[in-house]
Amino acid sequence: MAARKIVRKIIIDPLKVFIHDSRSIGIILLLATLLSLILSNIPGFSNGYIRFFQLSIDGTQEHAFVWGPFHLPNSILVVINDLLMAAFFFLAGMEIKRELVTGELASMKQSILPVAAAIGGMIVPALIYTQFNRGSEFTSGWAIPMATDIAFTLGIASLLGNRVPVALKVFITALAIIDDLGAIVVIALFYGSQLKLFYLLLSGLIMLILLSLQKNKVKIGWYTWILGLLLWYTIFNSGIHATVAGVLFAFTIPVNKLPELEIKFHVPVYFMIMPVFALANTAIVFPESGIGALNNSFSAGIIAGLFIGKPLGICLACFWMIKKKWAQLPNHTNWHQMIGAGILAGIGFTMSIFISMLAFSEITTQDIAKLAVLVSSVFSMLIGYAWMAIKK
Template structure:
C-alpha cells in the first residue's frame, strides 16, 4: 500500500500528543471550576493585536481562528498528499469520506429537529452536525498501529469535509452579515495561490504570504477563517517522486511538531474551559440536551455508516483498505466528538440566552466524551495489530 512517510510520522507523534490533549482537557475543566476559573477566562478574553489593520481580537479568537488554521493547513497537506499518491488517489476511496460526511451532517440535524421542532431550541439544529477534527484525530492516534492507516486517513478526510460543511452552514444560516468585498478578495487570493502552483512556483514563502492575506480576508468576510488553512494546503505544490522532497513535504515536516505539541494542547486548554452551573445536569434530559446527545452519539454513527453503506452498495465507493465495518462503526462514534464547532454553533444559535448556551455546552461535552469513549473501545476491540503499513 502506498502511504506517505510524513503521514506515519504525523500519527506516531500524535500518539503522545493525544495523551497531552486529554490531560489539557482535564486541566482546563479543573481550572474552569476552581477559584482560578474567572482569571483564566479573563485571560482568554484579553484583547491583543493592533487596531491599524483591524486585528484586535481576544486570545481565544486568535487560538480558534488563527492557530487552528495552521492545524487545518497540516491536515489539508496530508489529505492532498493522499489524493496525489496515497489512500485517496482512486475515486472510490476519495468519494467515501464525502458521502460519509454528508450523512454525518444530515442525520444528526434531523434527529435534533425531531426532538426540538416547534420549541424555543429549534434554531440549534446545526449543533450536532460538526465533528471536532483535532480531538477525533487525537483519540484515534492513541491506538497507534492497532488501526490501519487507511481508517485514520478516512477519518481525517471525513472530518475535513464535515468541518467545511459546518462552516458553510454557519455562513448561510448563522452569520448575521457576510462582507462580500472581503469574500471576493478571498476568492482572488485563492486564484493567485493556484496560479502559483500552475506556473510551478516552488518557493514556500510566496504561498505563506498569500495564505496570510487569505486568512485575513476570510476572517473579515464573516466566514470561519480556518478554511484558509485547507485552501492554502491544496495550493502547495507536490510531486509523486520518492527521490525529491516537494514543497508540500517540507511544510508538512516543519509543521508536525508545533501542531502536535503546541497548537493542539493550547486549543484544548482554551476550549474545554466550561464552568459547571446549576441546571446543567437537568438540561441533559430536556429536548435540547437529548437532541444534542442523540444527534452526536447516534446521529453521527447512523449517518456516516448508512451513507457509506449505500455508496459502497451502489459501487460508487469502496471500504478503506484493510478495514472492516466494525472499524467504520468505531469511526462513526469518534465523529460524534462535536466540541469546538458545536459549541460555536450553540453560541450563535442562542446569542442572548446564557442559560441555554450553558445547557447546550454541557450536553456537547457529555456527548463528546461518550462518543470518544465508545469509539476508542470499539476500535480497540475490533482491530488487530497492524504493522509495516
C-alpha cells in the same frame, strides 16, 4: 558531553517519541480540557481565568478593534479562534488537498465509500438535532453534531492496535478529512456575519495571485506567507469566518511542498495551538444543577446527534453503497468494526465546540453546548473503544 547525552536520553528522545505517537495528540487535548475545567471551577480563581480570555484591547465586546486603517482581533479569545485556528485549518486544508491529489480520495473507486459515509455522518446528526429543537431558539446549532474530531478519533483507534485494520484506519482518516471539509463549508456559508464586498474582492484578488504563483511554479518564499496573512486579514473583515482563509491558502500550496509543510506545522498546531484552543474554549463553569443542566432538548439534540446520529448515518450510507455494489468494505474489515468506527466518529470535540461558539453568542448557551459535546464525546470514546475491543 556526558550531560548532553543524559539530557537527550532522559528528556529529548522520549519527547520525540511522544510527539510522533498518534495517541499523544488526544492525550494532550484531554489533559488541557481537564485542566481548563478544573481552573474554571476553583472558587475565587475561576472568574479571573475565564475573564482572561475575554480581555479586549479597546474595552468593548466588539469582534474587532480599529487601529488606524486596520480592523484587528479585539480579544485573546478572538486571536485564538480566528487567527491561531486558521493555522489548524491550514494544516487540515493541506491534508485534504494531499488526499484529493495523491491519497485515498484521488480516485472515484477509493473515495466513494468514505465520501458517502461522511455525507451520511453529517446529514443524519443534523436531522436528529433539528427534530429535537424544531421551532426553538436553538435551531441555529444544527451543525454542532455534524463534526468529527480527527485527532481524538485516530488517537482512540491507535490505542486499539491491530484490532483496527490498516485499511479501516485509512477509511476513518479519509472520512474525518471529508467531514472537516464539510464543516469548513458549513462555517463559510452559515456562520459568518454580514458580507462586505470590498474585502471579498480583495480576497479573490489575493487568491488569484497565489494560484498564479502556483501555476507558474514560483518557489514558495516570504512573499507567499505575506500574501497568506493578507488573505487572512481580508477574509477576517469580509464577513466569512477568518479560519476559512487557512483552507483557501492551503489549496494554493504546490503538491510537492505539502509533506514538508505538514511536518513543519504538525508540532506547533497540535501541541501548542490546539491545547491553547482547549484551554480557552472549555473554560466552563459547571452549573449548580450539575448534569441536570443537560436535561433539555438542546443538549439532547447534540448528544443524540453525535452519539447516535454519527454511527447511524455513517453505517446506513456504507450499507447502501455496498448493497448497490458501488463500493466494498475496506480490506480485512467486517461490519462489527465498521459500526465501531462509526461510534468513534461521534467524538466531536474540537470542531463541534468551535461551531458552538459560532452558532450562539450567549455564554450560558455556549457552555451548555460545550458540556453536551464533551459528554457525548466521552460516551463515544468509551463505548467505541469497548465495542472495538470485542473481537469478532
